Amino acid sequence: MVLRSFFAQDSSSLIATFVPGSADANDITVGGSIINNSDTPDGTIFVYSGGTGTTVTLDDTGGSPNVFNDDQEDDHVITDGGGLVANGTQVESESIITVRALDENGNPTGPEIDVYVFSQNGVTQDVWGYGTSEPLEPGTSYIKISGSNTGSSSYSDFITCFGAGTLIDTADGVEEVQNLEPGQLVWTRDNGLQPVRWIGTTEVSGVGAFAPVLIEAGALGNTRDLIVSQEHRVLIKAPATDMLFGSPEVFVAAKHLCGHPGISIRETDRITYVHFMFDRHQIVRSNGALTESFYFGQSAKYALSSPQRAEIRALFPSVEAINDAFQHTAAPTINAREASVLRAYL
Numbered sequence: 001m002v003l004r005s006f007f008a009q010d011s012s013s014l015i016a017t018f019v020p021g022s023a024d025a026n027d028i029t030v031g032g033s034i035i036n037n038s039d040t041p042d043g044t045i046f047v048y049s050g051g052t053g054t055t056v057t058l059d060d061t062g063g064s065p066n067v068f069n070d071d072q073e074d075d076h077v078i079t080d081g082g083g084l085v086a087n088g089t090q091v092e093s094e095s096i097i098t099v100r101a102l103d104e105n106g107n108p109t110g111p112e113i114d115v116y117v118f119s120q121n122g123v124t125q126d127v128w129g130y131g132t133s134e135p136l137e138p139g140t141s142y143i144k145i146s147g148s149n150t151g152s153s154s155y156s157d158f159i160t161c162f163g164a165g166t167l168i169d170t171a172d173g174v175e176e177v178q179n180l181e182p183g184q185l186v187w188t189r190d191n192g193l194q195p196v197r198w199i200g201t202t203e204v205s206g207v208g209a210f211a212p213v214l215i216e217a218g219a220l221g222n223t224r225d226l227i228v229s230q231e232h233r234v235l236i237k238a239p240a241t242d243m244l245f246g247s248p249e250v251f252v253a254a255k256h257l258c259g260h261p262g263i264s265i266r267e268t269d270r271i272t273y274v275h276f277m278f279d280r281h282q283i284v285r286s287n288g289a290l291t292e293s294f295y296f297g298q299s300a301k302y303a304l305s306s307p308q309r310a311e312i313r314a315l316f317p318s319v320e321a322i323n324d325a326f327q328h329t330a331a332p333t334i335n336a337r338e339a340s341v342l343r344a345y346l
Contacts, residue, residue, distance in 0.1 A: 050138030163227030219262030
């Protein structure tokens with residue numbers, strides 16, 4: 001069993017409001033929810049209602065377990081559909097529809113966003129949900145500019161971020177993360193004071209995959225509430241880590257710690273996240289807890305799909321200006337299943 005989780009939304013949250021020259025009986029119609037690319041003409045306009053996203057988990061037994069494949073529904077079976085799709089359903093990433101937002105004058109604006117259309121039971125037009133390469137804004141209209149009938153894509157790999165207001169230990173005492181500056185010396189567990197090389201900030205919708213994880217004061221040795229993104233890794237050092245994983249300490253994604261007392265996902269309308277990066281991956285102290293600095297090294301960079309790299313560059317354009325020398329993360333990382341075992345010992 002190879003479990004893969006990703007953020008998906010109900011197809012009913014993306015409704016067509018204009019369809020240019022639709023004549024084919026299979027084409028999407030005004031008032032209809034999103035369907036596969038081949039039946040959606042370029043120029044189709046959708047409005048996004050929001051509020052339907054959840055995490056979905058499937059068992060990927062295909063030859064590429066990091067890819068949600070098209071036309072391989074037998075190899076992708078839902079184990080937890082999150083209310084969007086029934087457990088046991090065979091699913092595939094059917095196609096990709098690329099859209100751009102429309103401004104108040106009806107003109108395309110902002111970055112291109114890939115919408116990954118998910119079908120079920122081998123039926124091209126039986127669409128149950130979709131994922132996106134970037135968050136969509138509720139109430140916003142989007143126009144289709146292109147698409148692909150081949151939908152195979154890597155599973156979502158969202159950005160690691162601190163919530164604004166997080167206190168970071170520096171040479172000058174604690175500093176709120178959004179006030180850090182390039183060149184400022186920050187305390188690191190393994191390499192003393194290190195200068196910040198790059199900082200990035202973004203504001204996104206605080207629901208679904210971008211919803212923050214709240215680590216309440218004291219839950220992991222933190223002195224006050226700590227807010228991080230779901231993929232942000234926290235350092236866990238306990239006797240159980242050596243026993244279970246052969247390492248005195250491990251990194252765990254914050255979302256995989258949910259269920260431990262005082263740690264949960266808390267959705268909000270909007271959330272501001274902040275990255276900061278050194279010459280190499282470091283362990284820093286944030287609100288008293290040990291967490292990671294941003295990691296976008298060569299090995300990690302090229303492990304991402306093209307849409308995922310585009311997402312990071314779109315949110316943080318200056319990241320590529322850093323000539324980083326990252327080769328390894330500062331501690332080993334455990335997966336969701338391993339984290340669920342570890343939680344019982346914390």
